[in-house]
Amino acid sequence: MTKLLSFLSLSLLLSPTLHADALRATGDLGIVIEREAHSALIVNTSQKTQLARIEDLGDLSHASVVFSRDQRFAYIFGRDGGLSKLDLLQDEVSHRIIQGGNSIGGAISQDGRIIAVSNYSPPGVKLFSADTLELLADIPATYGENQQSKTVGLVDAPNHRFVVSLFDAGEIWVIDATDVKNPHIDKFKNIGKQPYDALISADGRYYIAGLFAEKGLALLDLWHPENGVKRVLENYGKDDEQLPIYKMPHFEGWAMTSDYVFVPAIGRHEVLVLDSRTWQLVKTIPVLGQPVFVMARPDGRQIWVNFALPSNDKVQIIDAPSLTVTHTLNPGKAVLHFEFTPRGENVWVAARDDNQVIVYDTQTLNEITRLPADKPNGIFFSARAHKIGM
Amino acid sequence: MTKLLSFLSLSLLLSPTLHADALRATGDLGIVIEREAHSALIVNTSQKTQLARIEDLGDLSHASVVFSRDQRFAYIFGRDGGLSKLDLLQDEVSHRIIQGGNSIGGAISQDGRIIAVSNYSPPGVKLFSADTLELLADIPATYGENQQSKTVGLVDAPNHRFVVSLFDAGEIWVIDATDVKNPHIDKFKNIGKQPYDALISADGRYYIAGLFAEKGLALLDLWHPENGVKRVLENYGKDDEQLPIYKMPHFEGWAMTSDYVFVPAIGRHEVLVLDSRTWQLVKTIPVLGQPVFVMARPDGRQIWVNFALPSNDKVQIIDAPSLTVTHTLNPGKAVLHFEFTPRGENVWVAARDDNQVIVYDTQTLNEITRLPADKPNGIFFSARAHKIGM
Numbered sequence: 001m002t003k004l005l006s007f008l009s010l011s012l013l014l015s016p017t018l019h020a021d022a023l024r025a026t027g028d029l030g031i032v033i034e035r036e037a038h039s040a041l042i043v044n045t046s047q048k049t050q051l052a053r054i055e056d057l058g059d060l061s062h063a064s065v066v067f068s069r070d071q072r073f074a075y076i077f078g079r080d081g082g083l084s085k086l087d088l089l090q091d092e093v094s095h096r097i098i099q100g101g102n103s104i105g106g107a108i109s110q111d112g113r114i115i116a117v118s119n120y121s122p123p124g125v126k127l128f129s130a131d132t133l134e135l136l137a138d139i140p141a142t143y144g145e146n147q148q149s150k151t152v153g154l155v156d157a158p159n160h161r162f163v164v165s166l167f168d169a170g171e172i173w174v175i176d177a178t179d180v181k182n183p184h185i186d187k188f189k190n191i192g193k194q195p196y197d198a199l200i201s202a203d204g205r206y207y208i209a210g211l212f213a214e215k216g217l218a219l220l221d222l223w224h225p226e227n228g229v230k231r232v233l234e235n236y237g238k239d240d241e242q243l244p245i246y247k248m249p250h251f252e253g254w255a256m257t258s259d260y261v262f263v264p265a266i267g268r269h270e271v272l273v274l275d276s277r278t279w280q281l282v283k284t285i286p287v288l289g290q291p292v293f294v295m296a297r298p299d300g301r302q303i304w305v306n307f308a309l310p311s312n313d314k315v316q317i318i319d320a321p322s323l324t325v326t327h328t329l330n331p332g333k334a335v336l337h338f339e340f341t342p343r344g345e346n347v348w349v350a351a352r353d354d355n356q357v358i359v360y361d362t363q364t365l366n367e368i369t370r371l372p373a374d375k376p377n378g379i380f381f382s383a384r385a386h387k388i389g390m
Numbered sequence: 391m392t393k394l395l396s397f398l399s400l401s402l403l404l405s406p407t408l409h410a411d412a413l414r415a416t417g418d419l420g421i422v423i424e425r426e427a428h429s430a431l432i433v434n435t436s437q438k439t440q441l442a443r444i445e446d447l448g449d450l451s452h453a454s455v456v457f458s459r460d461q462r463f464a465y466i467f468g469r470d471g472g473l474s475k476l477d478l479l480q481d482e483v484s485h486r487i488i489q490g491g492n493s494i495g496g497a498i499s500q501d502g503r504i505i506a507v508s509n510y511s512p513p514g515v516k517l518f519s520a521d522t523l524e525l526l527a528d529i530p531a532t533y534g535e536n537q538q539s540k541t542v543g544l545v546d547a548p549n550h551r552f553v554v555s556l557f558d559a560g561e562i563w564v565i566d567a568t569d570v571k572n573p574h575i576d577k578f579k580n581i582g583k584q585p586y587d588a589l590i591s592a593d594g595r596y597y598i599a600g601l602f603a604e605k606g607l608a609l610l611d612l613w614h615p616e617n618g619v620k621r622v623l624e625n626y627g628k629d630d631e632q633l634p635i636y637k638m639p640h641f642e643g644w645a646m647t648s649d650y651v652f653v654p655a656i657g658r659h660e661v662l663v664l665d666s667r668t669w670q671l672v673k674t675i676p677v678l679g680q681p682v683f684v685m686a687r688p689d690g691r692q693i694w695v696n697f698a699l700p701s702n703d704k705v706q707i708i709d710a711p712s713l714t715v716t717h718t719l720n721p722g723k724a725v726l727h728f729e730f731t732p733r734g735e736n737v738w739v740a741a742r743d744d745n746q747v748i749v750y751d752t753q754t755l756n757e758i759t760r761l762p763a764d765k766p767n768g769i770f771f772s773a774r775a776h777k778i779g780m
Contacts, residue, residue, distance in 0.1 A: 023479045025416040027461030027775050046460055046502065069732070070436055071417030071461075089413045110733045112436065158689045158734060159753045178753075203648060204689040223691065223711050258593060258648065258666065276648065299548045299594040299778060301613065321613050342459070342776030343500045344548060363549045363568075383776040385417050386732030388689060 026071035029088050033378035035060045042088055045341050048359055048369050052091035058082035063378055064105055067385035069112035077106040095133045099126055107156040114177055116162045118154035125151055125164055136180045143169035153198025153209055155389045165195035165209045172220055191218040191229040197251040200389035232279040246308035247292050255296035255303045262303050264291035283323050287316050297362055298344035306335045331358045342383035350376035416461035416772055419478050423768035425450045432478055435731050438749055438759050442481035448472035453768055454495050457775035459502035467496035485523045497546040504567055506552045508544035515541055515554055526570045533559035543588025543599055545779045555585035555599045562610055581608040581619040587641040590779035622669040636698035637682055645686035645693045652693050654681035673713050677706050687752055688734035696725045721748045732773035740766035
């Protein structure tokens with residue numbers, strides 16, 4: 001008994017140290033999606049290490065991730081309608097539901113209380129409690145004569161709103177979720193044929209949708225909704241010559257710096273540079289392949305570009321002041337995604353077919369380290385918690 | 391013995407739950423400075439509660455705070471040369487040193503490894519290990535014929551640099567800390583008389599210093615250092631008529647949105663609006679007092695302004711699209727500082743002489759709650775960890 005008590009006392013004496021070692025902060029965490037293994041890695045961007053591997057997350061092709069405002073939880077939106085809430089402090093699935101049959105993309109509300117998911121089937125948007133994943137509102141994407149539309153390009157916007165595009169309807173909906181059980185919807189109709197993806201500017205002001213079945217982009221200024229949706233970049237879209245398109249560019253990655261918007265051309269070996277105030281084309285920058293993601297380092301000084309087949313082993317870097325390509329890197333086979341650390345000193349690059357994540361120093365462009373990952377196809381850091389539209 | 395073991399087993403069974411309750415993420419934490427009590431509160435911005443109070447932090451007048459990249463630690467720069475490292479997970483002082491005799495302001499490097507402090511005495515900048523607070527480099531602010539200058543307006547910049555102004559020398563120094571024990575310094579001389587404060591734009595490109603002894607602002611474009619320091623806003627400065635100035639405006643708070651820069655006029659009841667590309671004056675907005683902090687909600691849709699005596703019980707809100715004051719609030723006596731939550735849904739306002747922090751919903755402008763605090767004079771949220779220049 002005495003011995004046991006001594007042991008207990010000793011444990012108590014030691015516990016502050018043990019406790020301290022076990023403590024984990026959440027500002028430098030991230031998620032790496034392993035598509036084919038249906039799993040996700042929890043990583044630390046300071047130590048550049050893997051902390052844990054979480055399995056059984058369903059179909060993670062085209063998966064995306066948002067984070068709770070305390071950065072403790074990651075919400076993973078799967079292609080199969082799975083919605084998984086991961087606990088980054090306990091390395092486990094906290095909650096998981098199958099919320100739809102065919103899903104693409106999700107968002108978290110400004111105050112962190114609501115998770116929104118856009119579904120192909122059932123066609124519409126669902127709102128869930130970020131805490132429990134309980135369904136709070138089901139918004140069918142009904143248009144015209146009781147028709148149903150797939151929903152795409154879902155993002156959060158200031159004032160507890162979400163914005164989404166209706167692919168089949170050619171509409172943009174602004175969903176005010178202040179009263180979450182009775183969301184108010186402003187519908188913008190005839191915005192163009194088949195919006196297929198969209199983004200919101202970092203300040204939450206401009207919502208921009210790409211159109212699959214016609215040229216140009218649909219632009220909604222959320223500061224002036226009374227002006228309606230305007231068409232910009234009239235020549236943007238699939239080429240008249242119908243060149244083969246190996247992969248449609250992603251919208252999320254558009255680089256919007258203080259002066260310019262950098263846009264991946266569709267099907268062409270070009271990055272388009274627009275004036276961020278007028279949305280007019282300023283320059284066309286030749287690149288080595290069909291661009292997919294065009295993302296700015298957080299300081300806007302560099303723009304990194306990856307490519308569709310057959311150039312998907314390379315990354316090019318555009319120098320913002322000169323608007324020219326200054327470097328080409330060869331990270332590995334099938335570079336599908338990359339993510340900058342919050343202040344931009346590093347970038348993590350997913351090379352799916354090399355089963356690796358490569359970490360670069362963005363100043364020297366030297367490789368810092370590589371982490372093994374099983375067919376990585378997406379990287380998401382917890383600093384997204386603090387960013388509008390992420 | 392059996393009873394004790396049963397108790398132990400029970401504890402072990404319960405421990406996962408207890409452990410989970412005790413876990414704390416760091417994305418939604420903040421620090422409230424209590425100047426006269428020499429203490430700081432650790433707060434949670436989701437629950438809007440005080441988590442802990444840390445005492446014995448020395449002279450906290452004009453104190454500022456930066457955060458480690460994992461958001462676990464807050465570094466508090468005291469007026470008396472004290473540098474305190476607070477552990478936000480363990481509610482305690484992790485390290486504390488007196489690094490100088492008279493200090494104003496500090497910064498953390500892009501990679502989170504270096505803490506920099508600007509001192510009046512001894513005149514210069516010191517670099518410390520963010521981990522241990524060990525001194526890594528001592529950079530005396532020597533100029534001319536072996537003269538010494540006070541240093542002010544210290545900020546971090548991309549590529550592991552710091553930028554600082556030399557009040558007595560009229561110089562701006564760009565300190566490259568890549569090789570931290572042998573920092574490389576680029577000196578810009580004759581930038582104007584008595585730079586007294588400065589800021590860096592959110593993208594880390596523009597460094598702007600105010601001049602105490604002459605008109606105008608000194609502007610350094612870090613993308614084009616070869617162009618040197620230019621003078622902008624030629625009429626900015628103390629008024630010729632030498633109106634009484636109750637408080638010099640702070641630079642940190644300048645609101646830089648995508649289109650405009652909002653600048654507190656010195657000694658006048660005005661906020662100046664500049665074009666963010668040309669730095670030319672676009673408009674002058676009348677306000678009810680001498681502005682001190684002029685800060686934009688993270689989406690840039692609102693600009694909040696507080697004031698010097700005798701209007702320091704009020705806050706005014708400028709509507710960005712119309713560039714007019716739309717609301718006046720009365721938070722309480724001696725509003726010294728305020729901080730927006732990362733996505734901007736709330737703002738926390740420090741009313742020093744009411745011993746309260748007031749939390750507002752920025753959409754409705756309704757008061758959400760009040761927290762008691764002992765003479766609060768500064769509020770800093772952990773999301774700053776992810777922002778250049780913060």
